[in-house]
Amino acid sequence: MQCCKGQGPQAPDPTVSGVDLSLLIPVLEKYKSKPGSLITILQKAQDLYGYLPIDVLDYVASETGIKPPNVYGVATFYTQFRLKPIGKYLIMLCMGTACHVNGASAIEDAICDELKIVDGETTEDNLFTLNNVACLGCCSLSPVMMINGETHAKLTPDKARKILREIRKQDQLETGKEATS
Secondary structure (H helix, E strand, O other), rough: OHHHHHHHOOOOOOOOOOHHHHHHHHHHHHOOOOOOOOHHHHHHHHHHHHOOOOOHHHHHHHOOOOOOHHHHHHHHHHOOOOOOOOOEEEEEEEOOHHHHHHOOOHHHHHHHHHHHHOOOEEEEEEEEEEEEEEEOOOHHHHOOOOOOOEEEEOOHHHHHHHHHHHHHHHHHHHHHOOOOO
16 A cells, blocks of 8 residues: 555645545644644544545645554554445444343344345445444343434344334435335
């Protein structure tokens, strides 16, 4: 992987990958000279773009003077950062002890079968992304999943499928798309 295209600091070129790097200018102006601010910069960048495209990591490196492998290392070390776009609906499925004991694996199987993805993947239509998480802190509601911050509790495989189908149907109504499933 070649970071920063082998060049030093430069004005952002929004045509590089379709990512408008100029959106980062205010963030970098505020934080680039503050020691220890790389995580904050990456968090703000992810808020702007939904994930951290490689061009963003390159630009952060060039503007902060932090070596590109170090920027990439931080972005890949912390699980809060994503290097790929996520779907419109982020499913966080709890796999903690209470959820596991109460059937989280059957819920995961139902989600994977319904959406034709596995943990960490996004559906072809970019509607859903599945992320298994260690704990959602809702043990008394287990098994549980959150979709875009909304908690769905006391799940069964059928209930999980129904929730996903309802979200897909509602999304299709809102966007005017024909049902594909």
